[in-house]
Amino acid sequence: xxxxxxxxxxxxSGEGGRLILLGTPIGNxxxxxxxxxxTLASLDEDDLIAAEDTRVLRKLATALGVELxxxxxxxxxxxxxxxxxxxxxxxxxxxxxxxxxxAGMPAISDPGFRIVQHCAEAGVPVIAVPGPSAVPTALALSxxxxxxxxxxxxxxxxxxxxxxxxxxLAREPRTLVFFESPHRIxxxxxxxxxxxxxxxxxxxxxxxxxxxxxxxxxxxxxxAAHAQTEGxxxxxxxxxxxxxxxxxxxxxxxAEHASEVLRLAGMGLRLxxxxxxxxxxxxxxxxxxxxxxLRAREGSPD
Numbered sequence: 001x002x003x004x005x006x007x008x009x010x011x012x013s014g015e016g017g018r019l020i021l022l023g024t025p026i027g028n029x030x031x032x033x034x035x036x037x038x039t040l041a042s043l044d045e046d047d048l049i050a051a052e053d054t055r056v057l058r059k060l061a062t063a064l065g066v067e068l069x070x071x072x073x074x075x076x077x078x079x080x081x082x083x084x085x086x087x088x089x090x091x092x093x094x095x096x097x098x099x100x101x102x103a104g105m106p107a108i109s110d111p112g113f114r115i116v117q118h119c120a121e122a123g124v125p126v127i128a129v130p131g132p133s134a135v136p137t138a139l140a141l142s143x144x145x146x147x148x149x150x151x152x153x154x155x156x157x158x159x160x161x162x163x164x165x166x167x168x169l170a171r172e173p174r175t176l177v178f179f180e181s182p183h184r185i186x187x188x189x190x191x192x193x194x195x196x197x198x199x200x201x202x203x204x205x206x207x208x209x210x211x212x213x214x215x216x217x218x219x220x221x222x223x224a225a226h227a228q229t230e231g232x233x234x235x236x237x238x239x240x241x242x243x244x245x246x247x248x249x250x251x252x253x254x255a256e257h258a259s260e261v262l263r264l265a266g267m268g269l270r271l272x273x274x275x276x277x278x279x280x281x282x283x284x285x286x287x288x289x290x291x292x293x294l295r296a297r298e299g300s301p302d
Contacts, residue, residue: 017091019119021112022100023131027209029063031132036064039129043070043098048090050075050083052101052111075099080111084118091124104133109153109179134208135177138237141215142175142203145242149175155188162188166195167287173242180236189224192240196220197284201241207234257282258296261289271297 020039025031040061043049047070051057054072061068075083087097099106099115105128106112119126139146152169155178156162169176180188185204192202198221205215212234216223220240226232257278264274272290279286 017094018096018125018127019087019091019116020096020098021106021116021126021128022098023105023129023133024060024100024103025209026103026132026134026137027207027213029060031209032060032064033129033131035129036131037066039098040064040066040068043068043096045069045071047071047096047098048073048087049098049100050087050115052076056102057100070098075115076111080114084115087115088118088122088124091119092122105131108133108135109151132209134179134205134235134237137208138203138205138215138239139175139177141205141208142239143217144175144201144203144239146175148173148242149177151177154179154181155191157184159187159191162191163195166191170195170285170288171243173244175242176240178238178240180238182231182233182236185232185236185238186224186227188238189220189227192238193220193224194279194286196240196243197288198224198280199282199284203239204232205237205239206232208237210234254288254292255296257284257289258292261293262297265293 022036022039023033024036040049049057049068049070050073052075054074057072058068073083073086075087087099090097099112101110101112104110107116116126135151139149150172152165156165178188189202189204193200198219200220201217202220202223203215203217204223204227205213207213216226216232218226261271261274261278264277265271269277271293272286275290275293276286278284279289
């Protein structure tokens with residue numbers, strides 16, 4: 001028997017009390033790993049499966065041809081904190097607990113973080129059965145730099161909080177990955193175009209691994225226009241190029257842009273309006289232009 005199989009059996013036997021994070025398909029059932037199937041099948045009546053939605057788990061088990069024998073417990077966004085104590089108690093009794101969400105890896109923009117945190121603090125072993133994730137999948141499909149990236153999850157819903165969050169990321173050099181819903185994608189892409197510059201490269205992937213999978217690439221302005229007119233359906237992952245590294249040439253361009261904003265303001269426009277006009281024309285960040293103009297104005301002699 002291969003060593004991996006022996007480790008799997010030990011992990012699922014209930015001995016030692018350990019938490020197993022189970023990665024599940026994000027759309028295509030064929031992406032379920034043999035290890036996922038074997039682990040679900042090995043859990044017995046003394047074990048526990050904490051699932052985001054037990055109905056989704058039962059459908060998955062049926063599709064995989066697995067008869068679930070372990071006790072099922074719901075552990076979702078709204079009750080995870082209260083469930084953590086119960087799960088930890090079962091683990092301390094030497095039971096095996098498997099944690100599964102509806103799609104992808106637990107704790108990655110899904111329930112699971114608090115439970116893993118409790119286990120880590122209590123010194124309870126935690127192992128993972130890896131599975132598909134929309135984050136690296138969309139990143140690989142985007143055509144954008146993937147050597148360094150950061151995952152930001154779902155952006156804030158309220159417009160003011162959204163603007164503040166995106167403004168804070170405007171100079172982030174790493175590629176950015178977000179999740180978003182179809183009914184908010186148009187507003188989010190428009191806000192990104194305003195904060196990052198309408199010419200920033202990006203992609204939107206929808207329904208990854210499913211029948212209608214699609215990745216659309218372009219500038220933030222292009223994608224925002226598409227979202228406004230035609231929309232995006234399904235589960236969405238947005239990937240945005242990071243900010244360009246600052247160079248002497250970039251500094252010179254910033255000075256030129258700031259000077260142009262001040263020139264427009266001198267013709268009667270408010271400084272913010274002048275920055276907004278130039279940002280739209282040049283595909284730049286309105287906030288960065290405004291701040292550069294303020295610095296230039298404060299540094300110039302009266």
